[in-house]
Amino acid sequence: MAQLWGGRFTGETDQMVYAFNASVSYDKKLYRQDIEGSRAHVAMLGRQGILTEEEAAQILRALDEILADVESEALAITMEYEDIHSFVEAELIRRLGDVGKKLHTGRSRNDQVALDMRLYIRQEVKETDGLLRALLQTLLSGMEAHVETIMPGFTHLQKAQPTTLAHHLGAYFEMFKRDRQRLSDLYARMNYCPLGSGAFAGTTYPLDRAYTAKLLSFYGPTLNSMDGVSDRDYLIEFLSALATIMMHLSRFSEEIIIWNSNEYQFVEIDDAYSTGSSIMPQKKNPDIAELVRGKTGRVYGALMALLTTMKGIPLAYNKDMQEDKEMTFDAIETVKSCLALFEGMLATITFRKDVMRRSAGLGFTNATDAADYLVGRGVPFRDAHGVIGRLVLACMEKKIAIDEMPLFELKQFSEAFEADVYEAISMDACVNRRLTVGAPGKEAMRSAILEEKRYLEETPPIGINA
Numbered sequence: 169m170a171q172l173w174g175g176r177f178t179g180e181t182d183q184m185v186y187a188f189n190a191s192v193s194y195d196k197k198l199y200r201q202d203i204e205g206s207r208a209h210v211a212m213l214g215r216q217g218i219l220t221e222e223e224a225a226q227i228l229r230a231l232d233e234i235l236a237d238v239e240s241e242a243l244a245i246t247m248e249y250e251d252i253h254s255f256v257e258a259e260l261i262r263r264l265g266d267v268g269k270k271l272h273t274g275r276s277r278n279d280q281v282a283l284d285m286r287l288y289i290r291q292e293v294k295e296t297d298g299l300l301r302a303l304l305q306t307l308l309s310g311m312e313a314h315v316e317t318i319m320p321g322f323t324h325l326q327k328a329q330p331t332t333l334a335h336h337l338g339a340y341f342e343m344f345k346r347d348r349q350r351l352s353d354l355y356a357r358m359n360y361c362p363l364g365s366g367a368f369a370g371t372t373y374p375l376d377r378a379y380t381a382k383l384l385s386f387y388g389p390t391l392n393s394m395d396g397v398s399d400r401d402y403l404i405e406f407l408s409a410l411a412t413i414m415m416h417l418s419r420f421s422e423e424i425i426i427w428n429s430n431e432y433q434f435v436e437i438d439d440a441y442s443t444g445s446s447i448m449p450q451k452k453n454p455d456i457a458e459l460v461r462g463k464t465g466r467v468y469g470a471l472m473a474l475l476t477t478m479k480g481i482p483l484a485y486n487k488d489m490q491e492d493k494e495m496t497f498d499a500i501e502t503v504k505s506c507l508a509l510f511e512g513m514l515a516t517i518t519f520r521k522d523v524m525r526r527s528a529g530l531g532f533t534n535a536t537d538a539a540d541y542l543v544g545r546g547v548p549f550r551d552a553h554g555v556i557g558r559l560v561l562a563c564m565e566k567k568i569a570i571d572e573m574p575l576f577e578l579k580q581f582s583e584a585f586e587a588d589v590y591e592a593i594s595m596d597a598c599v600n601r602r603l604t605v606g607a608p609g610k611e612a613m614r615s616a617i618l619e620e621k622r623y624l625e626e627t628p629p630i631g632i633n634a
């Protein structure tokens with residue numbers, strides 16, 4: 169084992185204690201961020217005259233070499249180090265001798281790990297944003313293609329009123345748009361640099377924190393060094409945003425699963441995104457959607473775990489915080505793969521327009537519009553409601569839709585019915601007369617699509633122009 173401390177100890181660390189304490193097996197993921205942070209720190213130490221320019225230059229060169237060697241796999245991050253910070257420093261000392269021992273001047277692993285995590289999360293926020301953008305783009309294409317694709321809308325999973333697929337997809341567009349906004353909000357709050365907070369009380373060296381913050385593209389340094397080392401709010405906010413993304417993906421997955429069922433057959437999932445059964449040859453299962461729905465649990469779990477871990481920690485740094493990593497890493501990887509796969513599944517899915525339209529026409533989704541038609545012909549609404557109620561009952565017995573009943577039969581329910589009723593209660597008329605802002609009617613939908621399109625064009629990726 170190789171560790172950065174030991175001077176005040178006389179006994180050896182117990183092997184199991186060492187293993188329990190060590191984090192290198194997972195925080196090695198942060199090697200890039202750790203080296204990037206050390207580069208900024210050393211450049212600043214040189215600039216401030218805390219190290220000589222020559223010493224700083226030597227360390228910077230060696231850090232670059234270590235990074236290159238890790239990337240090329242010439243150098244392995246092995247388990248003999250306590251954490252990624254120990255690994256980098258030990259390797260530096262191995263390469264430079266005494267000069268390497270100056271890297272950690274005016275720094276603590278507490279501000280170091282706080283910085284590494286922020287750098288890492290900042291990058292992951294950008295990547296998640298990129299995946300959300302791609303999904304929004306796919307949704308928008310679907311919306312543009314399906315303004316006239318009529319389908320039943322549901323409440324209580326019962327057919328309610330006709331709508332369009334564009335309208336249905338548009339609801340998800342709004343959800344994922346808000347998800348992007350959440351990421352952008354938390355990015356703006358977290359983009360401050362904790363480096364220079366030291367163990368928790370800053371340091372006596374004349375560090376230029378504004379300079380390191382600038383080198384690392386933060387808005388500026390954090391303003392309280394105690395908070396700087398012990399704040400994990402940004403992780404909780406990110407996990408909460410990720411949990412919300414998963415909730416949206418899971419609802420959408422549930423719908424895809426229902427739409428893909430033998431009873432509905434609204435969609436056909438592309439072969440590339442479905443799987444078969446080892447025993448039942450006819451099966452084509454929506455496993456991707458099911459897995460996305462299922463993986464939602466572990467992302468919620470990560471959020472709950474970190475909230476719970478943080479709740480009892482006194483200021484400032486405590487080792488509990490090391491527990492912020494594994495579940496966060498897992499949640500991030502989970503969400504990123506779910507977003508990518510879901511987008512692929514959606515981009516290749518076939519919507520069966522004929523089935524959707526037929527289904528919309530078969531649930532008496534136009535009953536309200538039929539009553540309104542009679543009202544337009546002078547029948548008082550309460551009477552019209554009764555007429556249509558009896559008509560629906562008759563249609564149910566005959567297993568037909570209202571507009572499948574011939575006019576002479578309709579007239580037996582009310583003399584007010586005329587030949588124009590069929591057009592008035594057609595699915596197209598029912599949908600396209602709904603023209604309030606946000607409604608599925610063609611004109612309303614087209615202007616919503618224009619606005620969503622403008623949003624996508626005008627909202628830059630997170631971190632650009634920030």
Ligand code: ARG
Pocket residue numbers: 191195251277278281485487489490491
């Ligand atoms: N591995 C530690 C973590 O992830 C790094 C910070 C260690 N600091 C300390 N004082 N032991 O939190």
